Amino acid sequence: MITVGLDIGSVASKGVLLSPDKKFFIVLPTGWSPRDVGKQILSNLLMQAGIEQEDVDAMLVTGYGRVSFNGAARTVTEISCHARGVAALCPEARTIIDIGGQDSKVISINENGKVLDFAMNDKCAAGTGRFLQVMANTLGMDVGELAASEDPSVTVAINSMCTVFAESEIIGLLARGSPKGGIIAGLHQSVGKRVATLARRLGVKEKIVFTGGVAQNAGVRRALEEELQSRVFVPAECQFTGALGAALLAAGS
Amino acid sequence: MADINVDQFANIRSVALEKILDKKKEGLKVVGIYCTFCPQELVLAAGAIPVGLCGTREDPIPAAEEVLPRNLCPLIKSSYGFALTDTCPFFAFSDLIVGETTCDGKKKMFEIMQDLKPVHVMQLPHQKSPFSFDLWVKEIRRLRSRIEEVLEVTITDEDIWKAIDLVNREKELLKEICDLNQMSPPPIRGIDLLTVTWSSGFSHDKEEVIQMMEALKNKLESIKIEPEAAQKPRILLTGCPVGLGSEKVIRLVDELGATVVAMENCSGYKTLELRTDRNNDDPIVALAEKYVNIPCSCMSPNPYRMELLGRMIDDFKADAVIDLTWQACHTYNIESYEVKKLVKEKGLPFLHLESDYSSSDEESLKVRIEAMLEMTKQ
Numbered sequence: 110m111i112t113v114g115l116d117i118g119s120v121a122s123k124g125v126l127l128s129p130d131k132k133f134f135i136v137l138p139t140g141w142s143p144r145d146v147g148k149q150i151l152s153n154l155l156m157q158a159g160i161e162q163e164d165v166d167a168m169l170v171t172g173y174g175r176v177s178f179n180g181a182a183r184t185v186t187e188i189s190c191h192a193r194g195v196a197a198l199c200p201e202a203r204t205i206i207d208i209g210g211q212d213s214k215v216i217s218i219n220e221n222g223k224v225l226d227f228a229m230n231d232k233c234a235a236g237t238g239r240f241l242q243v244m245a246n247t248l249g250m251d252v253g254e255l256a257a258s259e260d261p262s263v264t265v266a267i268n269s270m271c272t273v274f275a276e277s278e279i280i281g282l283l284a285r286g287s288p289k290g291g292i293i294a295g296l297h298q299s300v301g302k303r304v305a306t307l308a309r310r311l312g313v314k315e316k317i318v319f320t321g322g323v324a325q326n327a328g329v330r331r332a333l334e335e336e337l338q339s340r341v342f343v344p345a346e347c348q349f350t351g352a353l354g355a356a357l358l359a360a361g362s
Numbered sequence: 363m364a365d366i367n368v369d370q371f372a373n374i375r376s377v378a379l380e381k382i383l384d385k386k387k388e389g390l391k392v393v394g395i396y397c398t399f400c401p402q403e404l405v406l407a408a409g410a411i412p413v414g415l416c417g418t419r420e421d422p423i424p425a426a427e428e429v430l431p432r433n434l435c436p437l438i439k440s441s442y443g444f445a446l447t448d449t450c451p452f453f454a455f456s457d458l459i460v461g462e463t464t465c466d467g468k469k470k471m472f473e474i475m476q477d478l479k480p481v482h483v484m485q486l487p488h489q490k491s492p493f494s495f496d497l498w499v500k501e502i503r504r505l506r507s508r509i510e511e512v513l514e515v516t517i518t519d520e521d522i523w524k525a526i527d528l529v530n531r532e533k534e535l536l537k538e539i540c541d542l543n544q545m546s547p548p549p550i551r552g553i554d555l556l557t558v559t560w561s562s563g564f565s566h567d568k569e570e571v572i573q574m575m576e577a578l579k580n581k582l583e584s585i586k587i588e589p590e591a592a593q594k595p596r597i598l599l600t601g602c603p604v605g606l607g608s609e610k611v612i613r614l615v616d617e618l619g620a621t622v623v624a625m626e627n628c629s630g631y632k633t634l635e636l637r638t639d640r641n642n643d644d645p646i647v648a649l650a651e652k653y654v655n656i657p658c659s660c661m662s663p664n665p666y667r668m669e670l671l672g673r674m675i676d677d678f679k680a681d682a683v684i685d686l687t688w689q690a691c692h693t694y695n696i697e698s699y700e701v702k703k704l705v706k707e708k709g710l711p712f713l714h715l716e717s718d719y720s721s722s723d724e725e726s727l728k729v730r731i732e733a734m735l736e737m738t739k740q
Contacts, residue, residue, distance in 0.1 A: 188733035223740050227733060231716065
């Protein structure tokens with residue numbers, strides 16, 4: 110059986126193609142058209158696998174752009190897809206922390222990968238990838254460079270939750286001569302604290318698995334581990350767990 | 363689900379408005395009320411029409427924010443905004459406005475509202491001790507005098523008992539209609555149920571609305587229930603008041619393929635078990651007893667709400683519970699912790715939503731509701 114899972118997120122869109130003997134992964138920036146990027150990912154996956162669309166037995170779309178992608182595909186929310194994807198990669202997982210572009214969410218799952226409860230951040234950007242992206246811009250950096258540039262030994266606490274206020278706060282800190290590495294560590298700590306509170310509302314159980322684009326940032330992982338006083342695991346496919354879950358659910362498994 | 367036409371109920375507001383316009387010159391009196399805690403029986407006993415003024419629409423909120431803080435619940439802002447912008451004819455027609463101290467926000471808003479029109483504020487006790495009950499009885503007596511004074515009428519005990527009978531009958535009927543949704547599939551959609559329960563609060567003629575309810579009940583009872591057609595997850599909605607204009611969560615649940623079978627909120631089931639005791643010697647004490655039992659989150663503690671919710675979950679065979687809190691409604695927001703415990707003990711998915719009257723968060727609400735519905739199907 111060949112199945113495809115697409116996860117059209119606010120910043121990045123991910124695709125996974127599962128065939129009996131191989132897995133294919135693709136990520137592209139979502140841009141302004143979630144529909145077009147979905148098609149693009151699908152055709153790239155088909156090309157990589159060397160097959161035609163007719164060869165795909167089932168497809169499922171998730172992520173905020175799931176509705177706009179009308180490829181006669183079923184849609185399922187990212188909550189169920191992340192749960193399924195993480196359960197496949199790491200059966201011992203009981204708590205999933207997913208931080209994406211505009212959402213952060215915590216999902217409790219049981220030994221069968223069943224969703225027991227979930228919580229998502231409210232409307233604002235605090236504790237999401239967007240927060241880090243805006244702060245990286247203020248610091249004149251790329252968001253991908255943040256983790257390598259942090260210096261937790263001189264962490265400067267960032268007190269503003271609001272992204273706009275936090276930006277002003279950083280400008281003030283830079284003007285006062287605070288070390289850049291310490292400010293970056295403070296930003297990671299801010300995201301970590303925010304999401305850890307969300308997680309504790311649900312009740313944190315080990316093993317904790319961290320996914321989403323922000324899981325690629327080792328600084329946020331470090332901050333989460335400090336806040337939760339627990340190890341946090343990041344699978345190599347951390348950005349693809351939603352799409353992987355979608356591909357697995359498409360297969361009916 | 364059969365297609366039930368509730369247009370007649372949806373039209374109650376406009377019909378009532380016409381009637382009031384017509385008869386205002388002949389001396390018809392209107393009393394605007396903001397909350398289910400107001401003993402509407404006293405208004406009816408005075409021969410006046412009680413109308414609900416509680417704001418359920420977003421339109422006047424920007425105007426209200428010129429006076430009130432932004433970080434206040436949308437219900438209070440909407441209620442004040444309608445008064446301030448003079449866009450609610452029922453407010454304009456009211457000879458007397460009655461408010462209650464259900465929360466700090468409303469209490470302070472009513473002070474400012476006095477600049478627009480006299481507001482009679484009832485001091486509502488937030489617990490059921492004997493001392494606070496005495497206060498509540500006195501407050502209801504004070505309301506009686508105020509209505510008599512402003513409307514220039516005498517309210518006899520006999521008039522109050524008649525009104526009590528009428529309201530008891532209306533609540534009984536409404537409860538019977540709501541209870542029909544214990545069947546599977548439910549005979550009436552959540553949004554239609556809201557239209558019936560919410561709109562009847564605007565009626566100019568209780569007898570007429572009771573007849574309409576009886577007809578609706580008969581119609582619903584005549585629907586042939588086909589249990590095998592029941593496929594949609596059954597949602598119990600609880601939390602802050604919802605009316606037409608602020609029904610987005612009910613609509614989204616429907617769009618996502620589930621159905622709201624019951625609502626434990628002010629416009630829904632919250633007050634429907636409560637009757638005024640006909641055997642009491644004093645109608646005012648009888649009213650006080652009924653109203654002090656309303657399980658609003660402003661009551662502390664509030665065990666009856668949990669008891670009621672527990673029974674409703676079982677009786678309506680709920681598959682999941684959504685607790686809707688309007689932003690900055692601290693008491694419902696905090697009490698959500700207890701609701702969650704109760705629902706989790708029942709082993710059901712629970713979703714606490716915090717929102718306002720705008721449509722800005724509909725996409726994120728959808729994801730949450732949809733994910734909860736997926737949990738019911740796992």
